Amino acid sequence: MPNISIKGSQMPASPIRKLVPYAEEAKKRGVNVYHLNIGQPDIKTPQIALDAVKNNTLNVLAYSRSEGSEAYRKKLAAYYKKNNILVNAADIIVTTGGSEALLFAFGSIMDIGDEVIIPEPFYANYNGFSVASGINVVPVISKIEDNFALPPIEEFEKLITPKTKAILICNPGNPTGYLYSEEEIKKLASLVKKHDLFLIADEVYREFVYDGVKHYSILENEGLEDHAIIIDSVSKRYSMCGARIGCLVSKNKEVINTALKFAQARLSPPTYAQIACEAALDTDQSYFDEVITEYVGRRNTLIKELEQISGVKVAYPKGAFYCMVELPIDNADNFAQWLLESFHYNNQTVMVAPAAGFYSTPGVGLNQIRIAYVLKSEDLVKAIHILKIALEKYILQAN
Incomplete structure (x- = not known):
């Protein structure tokens, strides 16, 4: 066999x-x-999203653009602006869930044998995505005694080698629920700029922050534009896990142009799901x-x-x-x-x-x-x- x-x-x-x-x-x-x-x-799920599919009058369920429909990406850019993330439609590639966005990011910035540093515990599928991409996860352990706060920045720096290409965080975190502070994000920003690395932030839980604390995105950090890649998804935000729509967001044009080639290879994200997600962006606060x-x-x-x-x-x-x-x-x-x-x-x-x-x-x-x-x-x-x-x-x- x-x-x-x-x-x-x-x-x-x-x-x-x-x-x-x-x-x-x-x-x-x-x-x-x-x-x-x-x-x-x-x-x-917001009714407005469900109705957008139910009431749709498409006669042909055609491919969308590989980077996602322009109308959806423009509305996404407006959503990000409300969250103090200043991007435009050209900085966004719509993906089949946040999972595909992360695979595109890995494929765009890392070669086989390269390394990504991740505070652990981390979303379990990061292990699977790294195996699928032929790259190595280098963990830095956070502890339950510290509520899984960001480990000391010196612990990250010790792990950086010529093979290191990126640091990946999930903010707020799955599985920990930890929310990184602005100060912690700025420490990571300084480190990736110092060593010319990428900082990838899985921000799919952006809306789910508690106790009056504000979420601070990596793309709110001035001067990080060439280093920052956001992974995002509608799955949890609008309780639309089955839509399988996410996106990759970066101000780095080379990253976007490279990720687009991966997007073209898989043709396009789902058309109906994008219609639902575009409507969901009008969900009331x-x-x-x-x-x-x-x-x-x-x-x-x-x-x-x-x-x-x-x-x-x-x-x-x-x-x-x-x-x-x-x-x-x-x-x-x-x-x-x-x-x-x-x-x-x-x-x-x-x-x-x-x-x-x-x-x-x-x-x-x-x-x-x-x-x-x-x-x-x-x-x-x-x-x-x-x-x-x-x-x-x-x-x-x-x-």
Whole structure:
């Protein structure tokens, strides 16, 4: 039988999705599963976006431009201007989700064997994108004790080699929920300018910031125009994960022209989805105000419930809708599988994301999980109560 590629065998499985078969089996047994494992919001998609597709009168569903429709990119530029990010339509390439934007960025600025420095824990698929692109992730560890704040800038500088091409951050962070401050962004900006690197910021959770704190984009930083690449997406902003529309944004014309060649090779982003996303940009601010209020309530409920469990350590998220939790166990992968295979309480269980998959350093994060607080507060209370009982039983069995 022919062999699969080395790249294929090195491609990591999703730590979020690999437990799905166990969850499906639990459901077949009649067990109700509370999904704390995946960032699929239950917030309603703006009606204006849904109506734009329903009421569309297209006779031919044709290709769009490779860089995305001009009308959508112009409206995106206006959206960014409201967020103090001064770009125009020519600085934007529309992609099939933020995932494709990141792949285009990697392909445009790095060759096989090059390195990208990423604070970990980080979005698990960064590992997969790096394998697919033939590049190496160089992690710099942030700690739950520091709430996953940016590690000291000296730790980044120690890791820079001739192969280093970029630093990648997610702001606010998935899986940590950490929001980088303006001061932290400026430290990174100084570093990439000093060493002539790119700074890539995954800013898909820009709207989800709490406690009166403001999001500071890398493209708000003057003098960083040639170094900055933003990865963005509508998935979480408008609860439109299935639209699969994102974008790459940069003032660096060489980056945009190179990324466009990758965009041309895959022809175009989805036409209907762009119509929906263009309409979504007219969503009233009240939509976001209500969403933020809802998520702050969910976060506060989650933290309160988790802090009542003995031996649990919780990071306090300032953005996105994720929380990193350290459990008094040895292996969260085994625990997460056991929750679905062998445990239920009143015919209910919970599904969590083991955190080891959000690290690239072996052996780190083995006793941590990521919780997505995308359930209503009353369901979060029930889910964490079940988690508490499960932990007690699991630890008792282990001893």
